[in-house]
Amino acid sequence: MDDTRIPIMRPFLPDTETLIPYLRRIDNNRWYSNYGPLCHELEERLAEHWSVKTTHVLSLSNATQALSIALWSVEAPAGSLCLMPSWSFVATAHAARQVGFTPFLTDVDANSAALTPDIAFASLKRAPSPVGAVIVVCPFGAPVPWEDWADFQQRTGIPVIIDAAAAFDTVQPGPVPTVVSLHATKVFPAGEGAILMCTNDDVVEQARRRANFGFLGDHHSRCHATNAKMSEYHAAVGLASLDAWPANRRRWQSALNQMRQACAQAGLADWPQGLGETYVCSSPTIRSAAASHLISGLQSDGIEARRWWQGGIASHEAFNQVPRLALPVTEQLAATTLALPCWLDIDPQSISRVAASLKRHAHPD
Ligand SMILES: Cc1ncc(COP(=O)(O)O)c(C=O)c1O
Known part of the structure; x- marks a missing residue:
């Protein structure tokens, strides 16, 4: 009997040969981070992939940071509750807590295993204090009803963010900021990394600033921010993955x-x-x-x-x-x-x- 242990997964990233042309470009550019040319190309090519504008796609350091950045960028009131399904990976809740929200955990639909607008509406009525944002999670890469969530956002005035960490292949462009993880374990890996996609230019511009110390165009910090940029090396892996x-x-x-x-x-x-x-x-x-x-x-x-x-x-x-x-x-x-x-x-x-x-x-x- 074959007794070799079978692991749950064996991550598969682009090999050295396919990375070399991108690494040579980094050597020549001598630009290693701070929204460099490879990050820009990754954003541009993913925008094409999703048929959105380049200004709708932002490369970031990982999905946990990207969710926090998204909460800041939609200007949800810090200190409020962030409604989210308990049926998720802990990163969803850590991301909310690290930017001052209290996770408010709710149940999911038995069929889709996801939060639905109906469950969210019912949960809002029973919240112990005001809900300032909602995070919806794509369970194990499955799609969620993107348009219904855009409608929910519009009707309630409460910003929604979609945690599509494992859902690179199902995300749909729209006005609800959506975060995809490019972790090594995902189908579209960069080692570590994330993409924020949203058809609202203002939200993406805010996110670009919030992920870069609050700078945009100058070196004056104007808002709560952090460093959550993707490096050129991770963009190289992302580009080779996209090829x-x-x-x-x-x-x-x-x-x-x-x-x-x-x-x-x-x-x-x-x-x-x-x-x-x-x-x-x-x-x-x-x-x-x-x-x-x-x-x-x-x-x-x-x-x-x-x-x-x-x-x-x-x-x-x-x-x-x-x-x-x-x-x-x-x-x-x-x-x-x-x-x-x-x-x-x-x-x-x-x-x-x-x-x-x-x-x-x-x-x-
Ligand atoms: C639902 C969910 N959200 C967030 C994350 C965090 O992603 P990252 O590892 O890119 O921070 C994961 C990671 O798998 C996840 O499954």
């Missing part, structure tokens, strides 16, 4: 579809709708009543499976004091969701081993 994106997207589709089949063969049919077909994401998660049993069964077969978000934000000690509403759906999701191993060039042997192990452990009785 490879059409081919890599196809490889992700193939890997995800093989994993979907492995699940189906084990009778695990709760595969996220559209994953591997209409969109790709590096963290395929399924739901099963036997999640705990599956995780320990896979582990005993040398296969790593995880609960990426643990019990959601509310389950983490760092957030045990923050206000929240009842979270029955989140608790159910936490108990039944598991992430499976997947990477873009996963080999057939690993897929077969995962398939066999899933089959063995899917039905505990």
Whole structure:
């Protein structure tokens, strides 16, 4: 039996050969950070990719910083509550707290695993103090109804930000600032990095200033700010990733579809709708009543499976004091969701081993 351990993922970034032309450009430019030419080119090419203006795209250091910068840039009232789903990675809540908001945790829709405008409206009525901003999270790269959130923002006057950390392949341009992570583990990686996209020029200009000590055009700091710029080296990796994106997207589709089949063969049919077909994401998660049993069964077969978000934000000690509403759906999701191993060039042997192990452990009785 093959007893090599199968990890949950094997990040895949552009190799040295593909980076060299970009690194040579950095050597020649002698410009290493501070919105340099490679960052500009990355913004320009991503703007083309999403059919928006270059002024609608901003390169930043990581998605956690980008979410904080977005909260500052929409001028949400600091000190207020930031409504967000508890069903997310802790970064969403850390990002709000580091710029003076108190995370206010709410439940999600059982079907989409995301916050919906209806849940947000109901939660606003039950908030213990004023809500100054809302963060919506794309669960494991899945799309959210972008237009409904633009409408919510318009109707309530409360700024919305979309945490699309894992959703590079599903984001839609619009007036709601959207943050995508370019972490090494994502389908479109730069090592570390993030993109803020928004069709409101003012918001992006504010963000550019807030990520650069409050400077814009001169060296006078005029607002709360930090340093959250992307370096030219990370932009180089991002550009090489973008060169490879059409081919890599196809490889992700193939890997995800093989994993979907492995699940189906084990009778695990709760595969996220559209994953591997209409969109790709590096963290395929399924739901099963036997999640705990599956995780320990896979582990005993040398296969790593995880609960990426643990019990959601509310389950983490760092957030045990923050206000929240009842979270029955989140608790159910936490108990039944598991992430499976997947990477873009996963080999057939690993897929077969995962398939066999899933089959063995899917039905505990
Ligand atoms: C939902 C969510 N938000 C934010 C982040 C933070 O992204 P970064 O690592 O780029 O700071 C992550 C990271 O995976 C995430 O899953």
